[in-house]
Amino acid sequence: MSALPPLLWLQAFESAARTLSFTAAGNELGVTQAAISQRIRLLEDRLGQKLFVRHARSLTLSPAGQAWLPSIHDAFARISEGTSEVFGVTSEQPVTLRSTPVIQQSWLAPRLIQLHHQHPHLSLRLVSAIWPDDFGPEGADIEIRYGRGEWSGVEMWPLGDEELLPVCSPRIAQGLTSPEALAGHTLLHAVGFGVGWPGWLQTAGVAHLEAECHALTCDNQVMTLALASQGGGVALTHRRLFEQRDDLVAPFSISVPTDERFWLVRPSRRHVSDEATAVWQWLQNAIA
Incomplete structure (x- = not known):
């Protein structure tokens, strides 16, 4: 061979x-x-x-x-x-936690800091994934996935219902007195979501405005939110993620619900270590 x-x-x-x-x-x-x-x-x-x-x-x-x-x-x-x-030799294996970069940055990071303060002996390993094919039971003890929960061979715990709303920098928000004011602005699109800008614009009663706006498309929300915070346009994001940030504002109170959500996921067929069980239960309590 x-x-x-x-x-x-x-x-x-x-x-x-x-x-x-x-x-x-x-x-x-x-x-x-x-x-x-x-x-x-x-x-x-x-x-x-x-x-x-x-x-x-x-x-x-x-x-x-x-x-x-x-x-x-x-x-x-x-x-x-x-x-x-x-x-070197370690007495325990790290607990591998896989999620999208935006969840790591906006939702998971502050909670993991609390987890580390309360359980400093736990060893964690974070892995990033963007696309659905990046996820799977191999190599990860716990995952945070986004979707409708239509996965087999896993145990799931929802983070809660989701709704999306526009966010932007404070400077741009000053000129957005109504949804109609979006005309001429750049709409930042993150691909891979069931509900996007067309859905929000329709809910706001201004579906025709999409043709009057510029568009910039990214393959992840980390980039759309980074662009929005720096005045690069208006992003559509989950309220759960927006509430964790202080560099963005929501110019409108209108939000659109989605049947997709974030899920805490772990393989149902794998032997679970005591450390992985402790992290799973802690995250469940943090969600509750």
Whole structure:
């Protein structure tokens, strides 16, 4: 072979070979049984030999699998030892929390400061994601996702109902005495949301104004809010996020509801550490 198989495939083999169960391996790695089965099949195709003998209700290693397993165990042991030598040994694994940058900045940051003050022993690792495909059960203990909650294999807790409203810098707000005054201004669009500027303009009774406004589109709300705070236009954002900022004002009281919302999410099939459970429960209490 010219290259080693992907690490995810090797992890699937090591876990399945140790537990002799695709289901147990999936629980250990935080993925489905089907995902483990697929990775093993891809690995066997790459190697050109079967690694497992599949029985009706059980699983055993093939001769090739038995011969290869010690090398895989040694390889993972060397990686673990090398990691400890270079980066040190920690008594606990960090709790990985994944969310969009705007939620991290506007909602999560002040709460994590409170969490750290109350539980300084907890180790956290934050990971950013923007698009729906960035999310998933692998690699994260807890997530904050945005959508309608139509995900399988996870436990969900809503942050609450959402509504969107325009926000801008105080200087621009001085001239926005009514929705009609938006004519000629730049509307800052963040893609990926079910409700956007067309929905708000229609609710405000000025749908025709979209053709009279300039448009600037970004792939995330962090950028639209940054532009809005610096006088670059008027952004549409969630009231929950706006309430955490002091550099933006809402020139109108009109808001538009959306059936999408932010959710606290964690995989339902994964073994949950005590630290991850503590962070989950703390965030739930912070939402309540």
